[in-house]
Amino acid sequence: MFALAASPLAMLVPHAGADTRPPPGVPVTITADPLPTWQTDGVVWSLAVVGDVIYAGGNFDRIRPPGADPGDPREQVRHNLAAFNAATGEPLPWAPKVEGTPFDSGTPQTDCDDLGGDRWVCDAVWKVAPSPDGTRLYVGGDFTKINDQRRGKIASFDLPAGTLTTFRHEFNSRVKTLAVTRDAVYAGGYFTTVDGTARQRLAAFTAATGALTGWAPTADRGVHAMLAAPDGGRIILGGDFHRVNGRGPHGLAAVRTDATGTSAPWETGVEYFDDKRRSWVTDLVTDGEAVYASANGEGTFDGRLALNIDDGTRRWVDNCEGATQALTILDGLLYSGSHAHNCSSQPGGFPDSVPNHTYQRLLAEPTNPDPQYDTPPILHWFPTTNGGATAYNQGPRAMDNDGRYVWVGGDFTTVNQQPQQGLTRFGSLAVAKDVNPPEPVRKPxxxxxxxxxxxxxxxxxxxxxxxxxxxxxxxxxxxxxxxxxxxxxxxxxxxxxxxxxxxxxxxxxxxxxxxxxxxxxxxxxxxxxxxxxxxx
CATH class of the missing domain: 2.60.40.10 (Immunoglobulins)
Structure with a gap:
């Protein structure tokens, strides 16, 4: 466990600067001007870039042009999966039909579609993950059919054609996350069986044949994020678990890619006091030097942290308050999606309860802060979204980039106070101009x-x-x-x-x-x- 209190130094450092034209020596951010991008009519849970294509998975039924209202005649049908040109934001024709199996329940089903009369269907795609060579796209979630063929919460498509493969298995509960290496496909989530074989929230398949392997580490609670270490020998795990293979710490772990998934050394977790006061990891990314984790929390840590990739020892912690859901790295900057409302712990950060600006849902900070800081400064990059129409009031849920454009998906319905649902994107100055004026000046x-x-x-x-x-x-x-x-x-x-x-x-x-x-x-x-x- 680590201390999450900010040091006095962090509280005394002045505004850290950084923007699209910062002072010399300060990193340049992408612009905060959203670029024209097609929208969804629901939540985007996951994004993945493959070449010049961005794949989106979530819980939606249609896509529509930027600026268009729901029901616009230009809408196109997309069932929980869609693909877009990363540079233009325009849709591609790929349109698999992803469905679930309706069932009856008197208990409201979170993240599922209410069909009325206590009838529900859970069909969301929670994760899209490409193979390292970009020739296959794996998807995991709640669905049970794709293109009218049985696919029990996991499936794959050949790329670039986008045809459904014969890869098929049956999970008894949600596949929340995937990690793909040259040799294997790793799955994490809430399941306890795969094809009737016991697997405690973690499982693996061979990339060549798709067969279930003997890799079977155990997690005692949900696995939300997975990351293949660059050395190929370990899978880093994030989630709400207390124990992996019977070992702590809470929320973070590493397991080997050996035959059975034995535990590898990992030092740092996230906070857990009890079920009403705890943190859990929501996303993991790496730049090859460190692992960066985002967290949600109830009454405790819900910011971001950087960890040494070899053993999980801590590099830095960002104690911004407001659940962080998504991360992506571009040009040495860590971009995040959250509903941050208090970043006074960070250099350049904002206080709680700013009038007319309760949440700042998109942020940027350096992955390797200047030695004068013991925690990363908040850079001057402040686009934002609303919390959207769902009960979560979250906004951003997924992020990825192709080295030029940062894409953001989620449950928001506005970006920078303008209508835009589910998807948006921002460009670097190499491909986009900084065109939006300052915010309005009040009458003198x-x-x-x-x-x-x-x-x-x-x-x-x-x-x-x-x-x-x-x-x-x-x-x-x-x-x-x-x-x-x-x-x-x-x-x-x-x-x-x-x-x-x-x-x-x-x-x-x-x-x-x-x-x-x-x-x-x-x-x-x-x-x-x-x-x-x-x-x-």
């Missing part, structure tokens, strides 16, 4: 200082930009004359009041003022004109 107020002649004082409040900390403000008199310019940094949680006094005006003359905010890419937003004011 203008007063005549007592005892002055030919003088007016303009008061305004800073605004902020989603991917640029530094903005230039121009005070404009009578719509045509810039009388003051200042460049300074701002964040959405710390907007300062500013004042400028305009002198040398004709006594008795009347003027209006506006304030224009300009980002480093010359994207602009101009406030409304002030009420007219008369110089003394």
């Amino acid at each position: 107020t203008v007063t005549k200082p007592d005892g002055t002649t030919g003088t007016l004082t303009i008061n305004w409040t800073q605004t902020w930009d989603r991917d640029n900390a530094q903005l230039t403000y121009q005070v404009i008199r009578d719509d045509n004359t810039v009388v003051h310019t200042v460049t300074e940094t701002s964040t959405y949680w710390d907007l300062k009041s500013r004042t400028f006094t305009d002198t040398g005006l004709a006594p008795g003359s009347t003027h209006t003022y506006s304030v224009r905010a300009v980002d480093p890419f010359d994207n602009r937003f101009r406030s409304a004109r002030s009420d007219p004011a008369q110089a003394g």
Whole structure:
């Protein structure tokens, strides 16, 4: 177990900067401007990039163009699986039909479709995972049929054709996660049997034949995430389990890819006090040097942590509050999806309960923080989503990237306050322009200082930009004359009041003022004109 309290150093470091045009030596983020992307009508649980294609799995029935409302005549049918061009966001024709078996239950079934009359169907795809050579796509979930053929919660497709293979097995409960190596396919979830053979939430199949192997480590609770170590000799596990092969720690473990899945050394877990106060791991990614884990929690840790890939010893912990569900790494930055609401533990982080900005659901931070930090700073990259229509109020659920575009899937219905459901994407400056202006500047107020002649004082409040900390403000008199310019940094949680006094005006003359905010890419937003004011 590790301590999750932030050190005093982390609390004292000033704003860490970083955006699409940061100061020298500070990493450059992707833009915060969402690119045109087709939408889903439900939740996207998993994303995987294969070449220039992004595969999405989840619980949805249709896809539609960006900007289109549900029911738009351009909608296309997609049953829980879809594929898109990673660079354009346009759909590809691949459209397998993924279905479940309806059943009766008087108990509400979480993450399943309510058919009415206490009848339900669970057919979601929870994980899409390609083979290392990109010639096969494996999917796991709750489904029981694909293309009208029996597939008991796991299946595979040949790529790039997308044809369903003969790979077929029967799990008795959800396959939540997959990891694929050259030689084997590893599955984790909530199941306890595969083809009638005991497997305690972990199982493996040969890649060549698809046969169930003797690899059978045991987890005592759900396995939510799996990652093949680069050395090929271990599978890193994340979830809500207490024990794997009878050993702790809670929530994280490593098992060997030997014949039976013996345990490998692993030091760090996540917090567990009791079932009402615990953390669980939701996602795992690696850059080849470290493993990065995200966590959800109830009354305890639900941020992100970096661990040495060899033994699970801790590198750093990010104690942002607000369940983290998804991770992806691009150009040395860790992008995450969460419903973060308090990152005051982190350099450059925001406090809890910011008015009109309760949650910041997408974040970026360096994988290898500068030595001045013992925990990674929150970088100035602040696109966001809403929590969506589900009871979770979460938003982002899945992330992946192709080295140019970061894709985000989830249960959200807006991105940056604009309608967009289930899917969105953001581009690096190599492929996308920073085009969105700063957030709106409020109308300034203008007063005549007592005892002055030919003088007016303009008061305004800073605004902020989603991917640029530094903005230039121009005070404009009578719509045509810039009388003051200042460049300074701002964040959405710390907007300062500013004042400028305009002198040398004709006594008795009347003027209006506006304030224009300009980002480093010359994207602009101009406030409304002030009420007219008369110089003394």
